[in-house]
Amino acid sequence: MPTLLHHPLDPSSRLARLMLAEYGVPVELEEIKPWLREADFLEINPAATLPILVDEKGGQAVGCLAVLHMIEDLYAPTSIDGLMPTDAAQRAEMWRLFEWVNAKLNDEVTRYVLEEKIAKRDTRGATPEPSVLRAAKTNLAEHMLYFNWLLATREWLSGEVMTLADFALAAHLSSLDYTGDIDWGKAGETRDWYSRIKSRPAFRTLLNDRVVAMPPHKGYADLDF
Template identity: 40%
Template structure:
């Protein structure tokens, strides 16, 4: 038996990816919500980067501190007797890693660093109103990424191949935060919308749909499974 405590920020895409994976693995865990921008954030003493998520695991009197999504998702995968969220096919495994790297770098740099900064970080840090030019640039970048995802799903059942797996949950974690703020124009991307509806209907997704950001109402369709 193991005990798990997840330190996370509810609207951090990486934290959401880990919550989804833990849900898919049916791992029971205790949540500790953190505010990584504050000086007394407990994650600062656990992870050299000071960033969530961090999973503390105690099993058989042994303690592990797993920092950030790659380590936590890898631990879940390594601890599974059967293939979990990584495909068994080598080509699909490589594609999964490519897509996760894409979200960790290009999507984060080009979309999240702009749109989530304007829509989420500014209110939290009291940095003023969103900048219209930055919003336009972030939305334009988002459209290009959504077009790439739509193209992938036109010939695949899931992002990396034949079955829903790690790449899908990482992608959905990122898109779900943007969706809360109404930034994803789903009507323009029917294949992507169908894919997201399937993921959104899974039990592991329900806790994310209950998240609420202080002072900002969720988009009208955020918690709607059939939107």
């Protein structure tokens, strides 16, 4: 059984878990708080980022893209379509939106929310900075408008089939949903899309996640919000 070093609310870790679950791969989870920069963790990844996947033979993939490609290479079933399209144009659109989510959305929204609300809990005397959270909320509203427009014009985020881009966005929104930073009443088409993807069996492990002394926002685990 492979082992995944992760943090429950780290979106890249969540993406890897969703992909493994979608492909029916059981995995042992080892929780890491990367912001603590513990020596054993830094020996594996000096960049102090997650996730890290260790396969059954001891091989390691470090970082989001390396982990996703390891999962695709080792575990993608032949009986169903994978999450990376074989068509070049479809794959290009998937990677465009994957980068939008994992880079732009993360850098403008998710990273700040998790730093302020999660990581600072391990720093004595630190409290969330309201101005940072306000900026993240404003940025999120702009991103949601774009996602709403996309999902009003296509079945899934990058086209007519579900891809890794959908799981990437679901991973980020599920983390932000846990912390109570999404107003689903104003989410439009994105809410409908999220309801569909949230209902997939692969999502069940995420909905059971709990952070110590920080319960999820109301409705986080409800399939009907």
